[in-house]
Amino acid sequence: MKLQHATWPQVQAYFQTSDTVIIGVGSCENHGMHMPLGTDALVPEKLIEMIEARTHVLCAPVLPFGSCEYFTGFPGTISLGDDILRSVLGRIADGLYTAGARHFVFVNGHGGNIPAIEAVCYALSKKGAIGAVMNWWSMAGSFDPGWAGGHGGGQETAAILYINPDWVDRSAMAPGDIAPVAPQIQAVTLKNAQFKGVQIPVPRDARSICRNGWVGPDDVHAATAEWGEKMLTTIADYIAEFIEAFQDAPLG
Numbered sequence: 001m002k003l004q005h006a007t008w009p010q011v012q013a014y015f016q017t018s019d020t021v022i023i024g025v026g027s028c029e030n031h032g033m034h035m036p037l038g039t040d041a042l043v044p045e046k047l048i049e050m051i052e053a054r055t056h057v058l059c060a061p062v063l064p065f066g067s068c069e070y071f072t073g074f075p076g077t078i079s080l081g082d083d084i085l086r087s088v089l090g091r092i093a094d095g096l097y098t099a100g101a102r103h104f105v106f107v108n109g110h111g112g113n114i115p116a117i118e119a120v121c122y123a124l125s126k127k128g129a130i131g132a133v134m135n136w137w138s139m140a141g142s143f144d145p146g147w148a149g150g151h152g153g154g155q156e157t158a159a160i161l162y163i164n165p166d167w168v169d170r171s172a173m174a175p176g177d178i179a180p181v182a183p184q185i186q187a188v189t190l191k192n193a194q195f196k197g198v199q200i201p202v203p204r205d206a207r208s209i210c211r212n213g214w215v216g217p218d219d220v221h222a223a224t225a226e227w228g229e230k231m232l233t234t235i236a237d238y239i240a241e242f243i244e245a246f247q248d249a250p251l252g
């Protein structure tokens, strides 16, 4: 049941028999020249639609903005920052808590949102509730190492090709690129550099170090809608099963 389509008496009735809710968290940010800015919200939206068909759990609207300070140099990127995201998510969780929610499942589309979501989970834990965080892109690699991916790379491109191929600009697919930190220090992700085999965080503004905006190690050209369908179906099945088990989690 989608919260935005339900009446308040329907929500009241829902919480008489269940205390589980799903909250989707997205971002509006650069995903490379070939991918839509809304990718990190569009994938959780699709996953939640698939989970809803399997579980009938109450689903709040996906928050379309997150925390992505490092991408604000790319046009169209909008970041709430960690503090505001934490406040907004806290208010969303509080509203659902007041209505009766105690088991919260966050379906997250963006790594930069993790600190804020986890802070909300700790706050919920202190008042007798519990939260779980589904970071779909990192879960994907657990199901199939070939599904692991970077930011805006083959993994996310496959997901969007499945959701709506019209949102991928194939003509703009081009190699990813990140400038090294120094001649002897290579960049391995947007944040992490590598020196003598050891990874060292060197946080830098993304626009000044990568021209395209997507970051490997996977390849956007390998993405297919079939990959996206199999990957998102597997993750939706898993989250639906997780929710069944999570509903039995005791509350403090």
Ligand SMILES: [Zn+2]
Pocket (backbone or CB within 6 Å): 031, 039, 040, 109, 110, 151, 152, 156
């Ligand atoms: Zn993304």
